[in-house]
Structures are given as structure tokens and as C-alpha cells.
Amino acid sequence: MPKTLSPEDIQQFREAMRRVAENAFATRGAQGVTMRELAKELGCSAMTPYRYFRDKDDILAMVRAAAFNRFAARLEAAAQNIPAAASAIDHSAVSYAYVAFALDEPHAYRLLFDQTPQQQSAYPELAAASQRAWRLLGAHFERLVAAGVLEGDPAxxxxxxWTSLHGFTMLALANQLPLPAAQQTDTDGDATTAAHEPSREAVFAQILRMLWRGALPQRN
Structure with missing residues (x-):
């Protein structure tokens, strides 16, 4: 007779599965992963995951919800640290937090936006986590417009x-952008000079300057 699972047992197994499945889904895609493979990578029997999840899509929804919550928490922390009277450029902390999350957790980021969207009504936890992230971004720009820092439709x-940050992020993850300044070296192994290719940080800073300038209030 199967052992009765305690809440702690369930949580421990789900967290272990999350770590394994995040890597599997991000590197092989949802179509390239099976429940049997996940069970093998986790070191359990092929049928054990079915005690905790309905199917593979249920596992993917759990993994994506956890990633959205970590993403939202990173953005919330950045937004909370911005002074009330901050200038426009100071609000870039949220943009930097967005990109930092993607570079720190590339597998998680890819699962947020590089997978076929799931029917969120079937996965309330995923829907809530996704809305948490987008509510934060929406409220952030609504505040900036209301305060007169930016001008236009907040949405x-x-x-x-979002499209600008996502484009930069995906190119960075694909190694299609200049290297970070700390990694740039010349053929002799010495640090590059300003005359060489701009750093990835410089490219991102330029994107933000252009974006801010385009949404700043027009002065007569």
C-alpha cells in the first residue's frame, strides 16, 4: 500500500522535480521531454511522478510558475529601492533587474517566454505568478506617467x-552581443581599450537612454 504523503513529502518532491524539469524543458523543449525521462533523471520509478502531477504539462506549469515568481520578486525588489523623487534614469533599476534575472537564470527566463503558451485557466498557480510579474511592470510605468516622469500611454x-529588453536579453543569451566589459581582452590577453567594440553594458545603457528619451515629456 503506498505511503501516505505528508505536505513536506509533497513539497520536497515537487522542488526536486522543479530543478530537474527546468533544465530539461529549457534545453530540450516541451516536446523533447517525457515523464519517464524526468523520473529517470530524478532517480525514481517511472510511475512515481504521477503521484504528484497529472502529466507533463502539469510539471511544466509548476516550473514556469516558480520561474515567474522569482522573476517578479527580482523586479519588486528593484522597484522598492527606487526613491520616490528619483529622476527618470534612476528608474532604470527595474530594467537592469529584468536583464540580470535572465542572465542569472537563463533556463528559467527561456521557459517564461520561449515556450508555447499554456492555457493558464487550467493552471491557477501559473496564472497568478504570471499576473504578479506583469502587474508589477504595469504599475511601474503607470507611476512614472502619473508622476510626470514619462509621458504617454503606460501600457x-x-x-x-518589454520588447526592447527581451530582444537585448535573447541576443545576450545567444552570445550575439559584445562581451561584458570584464571579459573583453585583446589578442595579447590585455584589457581592450575604448577604441574596440563597445561592451554589452554600454549597449544596454544606450538602449535605455534611447527608450527614456522617447518617452520623456515634451517641453515647449
Missing amino acids: LIGYAY
């Missing part, structure tokens, strides 16, 4: 920022 500004 439109938010989408423009």
Missing part, C-alpha cells in the same frame, strides 16, 4: 520597454 510604454 504602450510598457510593451515598448
Whole structure:
């Protein structure tokens, strides 16, 4: 007779599965992963995961929800540290937090936006986590417009920022952008000079300057 699972047992197994499945889904795609493979990588019997999850999509939804919550927490922490009277450029902390999360957790980031969207009504935990992240971004730009820091439709500004940050992030993850300044060296192994290719940080800073300038209030 199967052992009765305690809440602690369930949580421990789900967390172990999350770590294994995040890597599997991010590197092989949802279609390239099976329940049997996940069980093997976790070191349990093929049927054990079914005691905790309905199917593979249930596991993917759990993994994505956890990633969205970590992403939202990173953005919330950055937003909370911005002074009330901060200038426009000081609000870039949220943008830097966005990119930092993706570079720190590339597998998690890819699962947020590089997978076929799931029917969120079937996964309340995933829906809540996703809405948490987007509520934060939406409220951030609404505050900036209300305070007169930016001018325009907050939703439109938010989408423009998101597409720009996402494009930069995906190119960075694909190693299609200049190296970070700390990694740039010349052929002799010495640090590059300003005359060489701009650093990845410089590219991102330029993107933010251009974005801010485009949404700043027009002065007569």
C-alpha cells in the first residue's frame, strides 16, 4: 500500500522535480521531454511522478510558475529601492533587474517566454505568478506617467520597454552581443581599450537612454 504523503513529502518532491524539469524543458523543449525521462533523471520509478502531477504539462506549469515568481520578486525588489523623487534614469533599476534575472537564470527566463503558451485557466498557480510579474511592470510605468516622469500611454510604454529588453536579453543569451566589459581582452590577453567594440553594458545603457528619451515629456 503506498505511503501516505505528508505536505513536506509533497513539497520536497515537487522542488526536486522543479530543478530537474527546468533544465530539461529549457534545453530540450516541451516536446523533447517525457515523464519517464524526468523520473529517470530524478532517480525514481517511472510511475512515481504521477503521484504528484497529472502529466507533463502539469510539471511544466509548476516550473514556469516558480520561474515567474522569482522573476517578479527580482523586479519588486528593484522597484522598492527606487526613491520616490528619483529622476527618470534612476528608474532604470527595474530594467537592469529584468536583464540580470535572465542572465542569472537563463533556463528559467527561456521557459517564461520561449515556450508555447499554456492555457493558464487550467493552471491557477501559473496564472497568478504570471499576473504578479506583469502587474508589477504595469504599475511601474503607470507611476512614472502619473508622476510626470514619462509621458504617454503606460501600457504602450510598457510593451515598448518589454520588447526592447527581451530582444537585448535573447541576443545576450545567444552570445550575439559584445562581451561584458570584464571579459573583453585583446589578442595579447590585455584589457581592450575604448577604441574596440563597445561592451554589452554600454549597449544596454544606450538602449535605455534611447527608450527614456522617447518617452520623456515634451517641453515647449
